[in-house]
Amino acid sequence: MRLLFDPIVTSCGHTVCLRCLLCYFDEVPCCPLCREPLADLLENRKFITTRLTEELLRRYLPDALSDRKRIHEEELAALPNVTRNIPIFLETIAFPSIICPIYVSEFQYHVLITKCQEVGATRFAMCSPFENPGVGACGSLLEIKEHRIVPDGNPVVDTIGILRFRVLSYHHKNGLNTADLEHIEDKKA
Known part of the structure; x- marks a missing residue:
């Protein structure tokens, strides 16, 4: 429910964040918006990048995109015990x-x-x-x-x-x- 980050298009035509979709796939192999089965996408992992969406975000929402990128980096940095031993x-x-x-x-x-x-x-x-x-x-x-x-x-x-x-x-x-x-x-x- 945040600004799109690394947006991709599902086979059913919805635009979602790549990492959000992968997390969702951990629970259910379907589109989070329409519940269309996405087993084929899960199996072949051929994600379609939405360059237009990325460009629109960069052009019209640069501050929000910058904040979203910062939040993403903070979330990665906060993963517990990911990097040591x-x-x-x-x-x-x-x-x-x-x-x-x-x-x-x-x-x-x-x-x-x-x-x-x-x-x-x-x-x-x-x-x-x-x-x-x-x-x-x-x-x-x-x-x-x-x-x-x-x-x-x-x-x-x-x-x-x-x-x-x-x-x-x-x-x-x-x-x-x-x-x-x-x-x-x-x-x-």
């Missing part, structure tokens, strides 16, 4: 707003999932293994949506990407990899 998978690349099921078979990642459950953490980081830990590797912060055990006894963790990060420092202690992260905001073309 985050458990990290060094396996593959994940992307923001993409569903990522993870089959956990290695012992160190069993430890990571167990520790997340013990402390009630619902987020961890994931990026490709890197040769020189802590030097600029990039990845995505993931949020755990569901956790289940498959017949072979290993867990499958259903996650979704939240935001991109750069690794500032890397730590390994008691079989658990953690990292200090810096959020990366995507630049528009």
Whole structure:
């Protein structure tokens, strides 16, 4: 119910904020305005940017848009414990707003999932293994949506990407990899 920020158009023709729609998708895979099913949009993640809307906001509401951008940055900065000592998978690349099921078979990642459950953490980081830990590797912060055990006894963790990060420092202690992260905001073309 605020000024549009990163506006996109849904397949049913409504203009909404990209991040608001992604948050809404966490609960219901449909348009927040008309309730039209958007499973196809959720699946293929091909969002249509509304350049005209962005230009109109810049031209006619520059102060309100500046305030909205400031509020967005403050909200990102206020996310609790997002950037320090985050458990990290060094396996593959994940992307923001993409569903990522993870089959956990290695012992160190069993430890990571167990520790997340013990402390009630619902987020961890994931990026490709890197040769020189802590030097600029990039990845995505993931949020755990569901956790289940498959017949072979290993867990499958259903996650979704939240935001991109750069690794500032890397730590390994008691079989658990953690990292200090810096959020990366995507630049528009």
